[in-house]
Amino acid sequence: MLSESFLKSLVGLRLASTRRQRGALMGERRSARRGRSIEFADYRNYTPGDDPRRVDWNIYARHEKAYIKLFEDEEDTAVSILLDVSKSMRWMAEDETAPQKMERAAEIALSLAFIALSGGDRLVMELSSGARIGPRRGAGAMAHFASAVSRELTRADATSMPINTWLRRYAATSPPGMCFVVSDLLDETGYQDGLNVLATSRAEVSVVQTLCPDELAPRFEGDVRLKDVETGAARDLSMDNATLRDYAQRLKIFTDEAQAFCQRRGGRYFLADTSQSTGDIVARDLRRQGWIV
C-alpha cells in the first residue's frame, strides 16, 4: 500500500501534539518529561533534534550507532488512529476504476501510523468495522498494521458501524493521548455525538476528513435519482446549475461546521482531497498544519 521509499521519507517525522506544544519550548519539553519515569521501555534511532543526553552512549560505544533510550513515561503517550471503512468511504463514482477515496484514507492512516511507530509511540488502530489492531509499539510493528488494515479492507463481509456508535465505543476504552480520526464524516446519524464523547475523554482529537473529487464537485447531469450507498435512500434531482450550486454551498457549510466543531473542542481538523497524493497530504499539508514535525 505504501512504498518503501515513501515510508523512508517519513523517517524522522514526529506527531506533534497541540497540548504539549502549547507555548512549549524544547527545554520545557525536556523538563516536563524528566524524572517522570526511569523505567526503561525501548530504544529507537536517533534523529536530528533529539536531546543528545538521551543517547545511550553504551550502545553507541558498542555499535557506533546512536540510539535513544525510551522510558515508560513516553509509552503512556499512546497514539490511536481511527479509520472509517464505511460504505461511503468505499464509494467511488461510477466512471472511476479504483476506490480512490478508501485507498487514500488508508494510506493517510498508515502514514500516520508509521510516523507514530517510528516515533516510538504506542499505537492502536481501530476500524469502523469494529476491528482493532494493536496496541503495538516500535517500527517493527508497521508490517503488522499494514497487513491487518489491508486484510480488513479486502474482507468480503465488511460491515461498518455508524460513526457515532463507533467513536462512542472507542472512547469508552481509549487511553489518553493523540487520537486521529480518518473519516468522511458522512453519516446519516451525524458525527457530532461521537466526536463529543471522544473529545471529552482525555484524548486529543485530530480529524482528517477525506472527500473525493466527486463529492467536492459532483459531475452529475440531467434528471437523476441519487441513491445513498449506506442507507439506500433515493433522492430525485434535476442536476441544473442551481442544484449543483446549492450542493456546493451545503458542502462548504458541512466542512466548515466540522472544522469549527473540532476546534471548539480543542481538536484539529484537516480536509483532505483524496485526489492528492498521500505524500502531498501527509508530508506537505499536515506538516504545514503543524500536525507533524
Added chain:
Amino acid sequence: MNILNPLALLFALLAVPIVLLYLLRLQRREQSVSSTLLWRQSTLDREANALWQKLRPNILLFLQLLTLAFLVFALIRPYINQPGQTPARTIVLLDASASMLAEDVPPTRFSAAKKQVSNLIDDLGANDQLALILMGASPRALSGFSASKAELAAALDAAQPALEAANWGAAISLAQAIAQGDENTAFVVVSDGANADDAKLLTGNVKFIPVGANGENVFISAFTVRRTVRGLAAFVRVNNSGKSAASVLVSLRSGDALLDARTLDVPAAGSATWTQNDLDPALPHLTARIDQTPNAAQDNLAADDAAYAINPVTSIRRALLVTRGNRFLEQALGALPGLQVTRVVPSVDGLTAGQDLSGAVYDLIVLDNITATLPSNANVLMIGAGAQFSSTGVFSNTGFVRAEASPIAQNVDWRGVNVLEAQHLAPPAWLQPVIQAQGGGLVFAGDGASAGLGRVVALPFDLFKSDLPLQIAFPVLVANSVDWLSPAQGLALPASVKPGEVIALPGGSQVVLPAGASMAAPDGVFADTAQPGIYAVQTPRGRGYFAVNFLDARESDTTPQPNLQFANANAQTQTAQGLSQRELWNILAALALVLLTIEWWVYQRGLRTRKA
C-alpha cells in the same frame, strides 16, 4: 355547435403517446452517491416550492395536450349556424320545375322559394357576391356573381317556373362552371327536392333550403287514344301522390264537346285507370281532364290535371296499287288501318307498260314491277324500281351490310332477308339508300320534289326473287313506307310533344295555339310549345294537329324531399331562416399555433434558467 368530421376525434388518441413520452422522460437515471446527506437538504429546500417545480415540466405537457386538443377540434371541423350570414360567394340554384308550381305553400312553392332567395339577397354583406341559376329543363344563369342587391332582385323577379322537369345535371355543371373551382363558393339549393336524383352530383359546400309542405296531388299520368274496329278507344290513368285516397271526376272532351265523364277513386300513392271505347273515329283530338276533386287540398298542382291526344287516324288514305298480281303486297297494304287500296292490274284493266297515271289522285301509288308516268307530287312506293330508274346491271351479292337511321328502316330486321338478284340502281341524288347490301342499295328513299315527285321509296328487286315477303321485315317495311309516304294526318306531325319542345313543321305553316292565338312558323320551326294543349297546324298540304302534354309522373309526384343527397354527405338542410355554417377550424388552428409558440417559449425559458 355541430361537427363535420367526427372521425377525426380518433386523433385525440395521440395524447396517449405524448403522456407516455413524458413518463419515460421523467424516469431518472440512477446514480449511487456516498451519501445523500447534502443532497437531501437541497431537496428539502426544493420541496418548499415543490408545486412550481412539479408544474414546470407539466406546463409543457399541459401546453402540448392543449395544442393537441385544439388541433383535434380543428380537424373535426366544428361549425356554428349563423342566421342570415352568407359566405362571400354564393351560387343559388333555384328549382323552376313543374312541381314548384304546387300550391301547398300558397301561393306556390316557387313563390316561397323566391322569397327564400330574396332573403338571401337581403342578407348579403357589403362584399358578398351571389349568382342565380334557374333550374329548368335547360338551366339558365339569371345573374352571374353580383353584389348589387337591386340587380339580383330584378333577376329573381324575372324567374318563372315552367312545365318541365329540371335538368339538375346541367344546372350543377353550370353552377360549377360559374364557381370556377373556387372551393369557398357555397351552393344554396332552393327546391322541393322532387325528381332530384342528380342532386348528388353537386359537390362542395352545399346548403339545401327545402320548400313544400306536402305531396298531395292528383294527376293524369297517361292518356292515349288508339283506333279500334269499333272506333276510338281512350285510355286514362290517374295517379294520386297524396297520403289519402281521392275521388276525382274525370271528363273526356273533344274541343268543347263533353264526350263522357267518370268518377275515379284513386287510392293514396296509387292510380286508377279508365278505358272509354266506341268513340267517334272522326274526332280529331281528345282531351282528358280532372274536373274536380272533392277536396281542393288534395290537388296541389293544376298543370298536370289535363292531357291531350290526337286521333291517330283522322282520314282515310287512298292508295293505288298497280300490280300484275302480288298477294303478299296486297295483304300487307290491306292490313294497314285507314288505308283504302285500289288495285289495278294492267292486263285486266287495260293498262299497259308505261301507262300514264298522271291523272290519278291518290295519297299513295304503289308500283309493283310496273313503269308508269306519274302525276306530279305523287308519293310512290316502287317495287322493282329498275324499271322506273336506269340501272347499270344486276348484282347478286345481296348480303346485308347496314341500315341507315331512317323511318323507313325503323324496326326492320333485314339480316334474315335473302334476295336472289337486284338491279344496280343509278338513282338521282335525292334518292338515298336506306338499306345497304354488299353489292349495292336494296331500299332507297328520298323526297323527289326536284324531280316533280313527292316522296319515293324504291326497292330495286322483284319481290318474287327474294324471300322478303315471307319475313317479318316485310309488313314492317311496308307499314313504315306507307306512313312515311303518306302520313296519317297527311302531315308529318308528331302526335305529342313535351312543353317547350321544338317541332319541325312544313314551311309556311300557321299554328293555332290552345289559347286561340294564331302564329306563323315561316321557317318550319315552331318553339312556342310552353302551354299544354291541342295545337292546330294549317299548311298548304292540309290541316293537322299536335298535342303538347305535360305527362311526367315523377315531376307530378310533388312529395317534398326535405333531405336531398348531395355529393358532400354533410350538406346541411337549412331551415326557413336560411342559416349559414360558420366553420371554426381556422380559429382553432390559429389558437393551436399560438399555444405551440407559448410552449416553445416556456421550453426555451426553462433551458435558460437551468443554464444560468
